[in-house]
Amino acid sequence: MNFSPIISVKNHVHALLTVILFLLVNIGINAQSKEDPNVLKNKIAKAESNPQKVELLLALSNYYLTKTGEEKSDLDNADLINTQARLLSDRLKYKLGKGKSILLGAQIYREKGDSENALEKTKNAITYSKNNNLTELEGSSYAELSIYDAEIDQKAKYKQTAIQLFKKSGAKEKQATTLKELGELYSINENPDKAEPYLKESLEVYKSIKYPHLQGVYNLLSEIYTQKGNYPESLKYALLAEKTAIAVHDNSLQLSSIYNHVGLVYYYLRQNDDAEEYWYKAFEVAKNYNDTEYVRTIGENLCSLLIRQKKEKAALELIKEMQQKFPSSNIERIMKENYLLFNIYRILKNNAKAGVFYKKLADYYGENADRNGNSIAVLRSFASYNYQIKKFDEFYRNVQRLDSLAAGAGNNLIRSESYLIWFKADSSRGDYISAIKHYQLYKSLSDSVFKGEKSKQINTLQIEFESEKKDKNINLLQQQAKVQQIQIQKDTVVKYVFIGSVVVLILFLLVLYNSFRLKKKKNEELEIQRQQINEQNELNKKMLIEKEWLLKEIHHRVKNNLQIVISLLNTQSAYLDNEDALMAIQNSQHRMHAMSLIHQKLYQSDNLANIDMSWYIHELINYMKECFDTDKNIHFVLEVEKTYLDVAQAVPMGLIINEAVNNAIKYAFPEDRKGEVRIVLKNTGENNYKLQITDNGVGLPEDFEETDRDSLGMNLMIGLSDQIDGVFEMKNDNGLKITITFTRNTEFEVTAENS
Template sequence: MNYNTAKTNRNSLYILFMFTILLMGNIQSYAQLTEDPNQLKITIAGAKSNSDKAELLLRLSSFYLNKVGEFKTDLDEAATLSKQARQLSESLKYKPGIAKAMLLEAKIYREKNDTLNAVKKANEAISYSKSNNMLELLAESYAERSLHEAPIEEKAKYKELAIQFFKKAGAKEKQANTLKELGELYSINESVEKAETHLKESLALYKAIKYQKLQGVYNLLSEVNTQKGNYPESLKYALLAEKTALAVNDNSLQLSSIYNHVGLVYYYLRQNDDAEKYWYKAIEIAKYYKDTEYVRTIGENLCSLLIRQRKEKDALKLIKEMQVKFPTSNIERQMKENYLLFNIYRILQNNATATIYYKKLADYYGENADRNGNSIAILRSFASYHYQIKKFDDFYRTIKHLDALAAGAGNNLIRAESYLIWFKADSSRGNYLDAIKHYQLYKSLSDSVFKGEKSKQINSLQIEFESEKKDKNIDLLKQQAKLQEITINNDVIIRYLFIASVIILVLFILLLYNRFRLKKKSNEQLEIKRQKIDEQNELNKKMLIEKEWLLKEIHHRVKNNLQIVISLLNTQSAYLDNEDALTAIQNSQHRMHAMSLIHQKLYQSDNLANIDMSWYIYELISYMRECFDTDNQIKFVLDTEKVYLDVGQAVPLGLIINEAINNAIKYAFPSGKKGNVSIELKNTGASNYQLIIADDGVGLPENFDDTERNSLGMNLMMGLTDQIDGEYDMKNENGLRIKITFTKNTEFEGAAENAEII
């Protein structure tokens, strides 16, 4: 399977994953209600007109509100009973009954899709509960208010208030429920860190009150870790959700959701058979409950599996079949279909049709996928599309944005795949240094996802879960055997027990012999594997030596090429008599020398990743002294620590120092005035560093302002500071003082010790 296909498969799956989260909120409506409406009606008819009767009316109203199916007659009956309960409570001045009736009315209006009245009643319940200090009802009212259409931030605000008052009221289970809902909300919004924090807090609270039905929160934790790309954790929680659901006999639509997400994790882990097995179990449950949207969700997951298996035409056929048998007017569902069709036609190299679906997706999500969620999934497909049609400006814009979002979510799988296509784009354009860097990042991140300890964790989880299943089956068989034995006569029991004992003894002997053979065979296989590993290690050592040699050769050639350019510029300057042109050539020579010093140090050093900045600054200043002959006029004071930076930060810092020293020599000490220039590079805590270049010269003019920063040197310093994500500050302080603060890139950090001050 080529890269574009694999990436598209994950793209289509990721958007399906986000849609399944939206369906979780509806699962509870399928739970079996324990109330008996006929018995409640009999009890109400014989009850006195007091608070007990009001509570019974509210219970019956809630039954019709939560009854499976959305029928107008049920909602009308719920509204009538709620109104009766409120009138009775008001006549009795029974405040809890009044507040509960208000809240119930808000829920009924919500089910009727009457948002205006629903919000009005929810606000009324909040106000009444607050004024009468009914904390738990106030919390429930805030929770209800959060369900109405509003930005996610507003929903989260109301849920936070609900959690706060549930906590004050001591309603731990409701507090845990709302924490779970808030975590789900943040998960939908792709705020994975917030989502995981609230879900774990919910889980801890559930466990503290010994709540058994934890499958829902485990399922959400699995989803969040899938978003983060932490597949061992995702699989752990998915299997815990399945185990818990089966233990509590949960056969609701939630079990379909759990099976669906176990399948999603296996899909990401590229275990296609397991993914297919769980998805078929999930779709059977969804069909049993006749849930069209959920049948479509799982069907589209299977469609993604077909795309991965290079069965694009079968996937297209499945989508069209669902459009006929399970039509929908839901805009999100329609955009999901457009997304899948976009990827299918792109893989089929039908760019004309793919472009039609690209425009639909771009109109809905934005070219940067900054609208309506699913930004990472959409950006991944957009990047592949731009690369395929060779729109490289759009590709680089999209891939950089995607990498930033994936890094924020901690999803190394997405980043690895992004770097692979980035490498291909760089290679096709001849940017070989960038291509090498992006390929190395791809290998590093890919290995972190699919190899080593994570693979062991995943295998361990699968073995543990399968073992528990087998243990349960063994226990069940034992119980059945005991029941069967009770029905047999004592004589028959004794006779067959003797026969069974003999058989068991023979089987035990055979089992021991078989285990001996298996162990012997296993040891032989382990020895073969050990030999292969030793051979692979030797090969890896050779490859590492070759890689180091290649990198040194690259740095050597880059340094030589820069020296050649410097020489060419020097030769060119001999034919020029324009002072500005000569100055520009001289400045360019200085900048190139600043860069060549770095590559010279790299190919001469054993450390190919990092530069000793104390050595580099000393060499650069020595070069500047020789070029400008400033020994009798300007004194340079170096105060630098032994800091090791990678090339990506060392080059920009070297160019900044070059520009700043160049400006100081030219402008700080006019008319032969003597002075000092100091260069300081120090650690300010953790991985934070600051570079200060200061002189005691004439400084900036009094009327100097930002509009005068349009020189090449000044723009270079500010642009290079942005390149290393640093902060640039320049001000008069007994001369001119330039301060650059930045955070050290530790990705390729080598061993470094504090250096003595020069």
């Protein structure tokens, strides 16, 4: 029974049935939604001591119980919180809460591996529920009880009891879930006929409550129809499971099971590319969840497909990958892996390596494959191997037992393939009478498998066709004239429709051409406009650069000119003996330096419109300290916010500060008296600012007359304050305080400066 001859004989129709029967495994999982534990904890903290708090504690305990993973700390948390719920239920005399707590305690014991206490707690929950007429809880307890019994009939009986109790209490979702579990129980035990009605009833109940997560039921229905060999129905439910899972955003491990089932159906339908696509998707989901059993199961399915496709080396690589990344100590899993390797090396005719795995399989399953299940698949491989190595006694023993088992299972496909290799063995030994007999049996069964159903369909279609033909012939002669007339009319209509279609097509093409021409012209115009805009932008850039350069050059020249004037005044002062004249020249020099600083900053900065007053005031005060050598007796305090003023306000502001500080240095601290000069510039709201220059000197004399206000310095400060639309105030306050309030110009607003 070498796989290659089977593939060539039937054009890949029934290749690798042995691997299919043994390895193509259905896997199922139930998705479970859980409330966020942090949300539950917050609700518990805020809840009063009432039944609602009990329910919240039970929900949190159940979260830790069903949390992914097998952490002992999670089970300890579940147990602790469940105990709190039971104590609170006793205090409140809340019977339902206490009953739920007893059942939850049984489930916690089960997860801990203490089945004895778990079973006792479950029976306690049943007794408590009956005594207190808690019908729904009694149903949940019977559903739990079904887990502990090994006998399938007893398990089914407990679940049926639970279903009736859920039905009586109106708990439809639990009723549907238990129906699904009962169907799954029969499906696992390969009894699809019993599984089918329970799964369909589960589907109806779920639909009656508009339950959206139906993918698990669809998945199980696909599985049982696969078991029954009804692949169209199996594919229908497998695709429904996939569609539903995507609709409800189910990205859990269950999605891997769904993809696996779709791949299985496509495999059995010989649609290898579709099977491969879905199995690789299932494989990736399983690997993302790092679930060894899922990865190995789907990987083994993929290996069987690769062997069917004559990609034995790729199958070997996949097995090595699973051995390295997802090792398993499960004996059944190891034997399935050995089975795959046995068939791969057998197909590759590497009898030495195949023999190693044959011995392992024979030790586990027995020489007649009568132990640990999978007899048909293992026997078929044994027969193929014994035929290949010419051990005909073992071959005939294997093939006879295989035929008996396949006949009992009603599997004519395996029987036909068995007779084919039986025929070859007979022929190689010269037993031609037996060879002819087995070949005839092969042909007969093969035709029944692959042609019987199709023949029935063809015969049915032929009968329908003949009946319809006779009915038509009765009226054929009577309608012949009408048919001819109708045909002429049809031809005429077709001719005019064709002509009309040609005309419409020509008009349509003309419209398209005209539209294309207009669009092309418009695009050309837009391109010309774009080029003009780009040229104008380039010109504007050049003009802007030239303007900035000219402004910098102007500020530079103004600064240089002011420095020249300062130098000239300095030279002039060398020829003067009059103290007042020297003082006037010195004051003028200070004022010009104040203006020069502004122009210096502007031509050195990228910002040609505004000046940073915090920098400017510090520079101006440093200059004046150097000129008057005030470090010994006058301390300057500057509280200046980072403020940007344009040139029109910065120059007057600088001159005001210059005059005020100059006066403070000269008059506020006579006879080398020590003191402090404070300069404050701050924002008082929106664009309003306040400048204060205060000293703690002698202040204004009491006989300060109006004539003194007409001095050049006072006039300058008052006039400059008017120039910036500011309000000038001056008063004695433990010294002299000068205050100017003004509004900042925002025409050339700048928020930052590169300097």
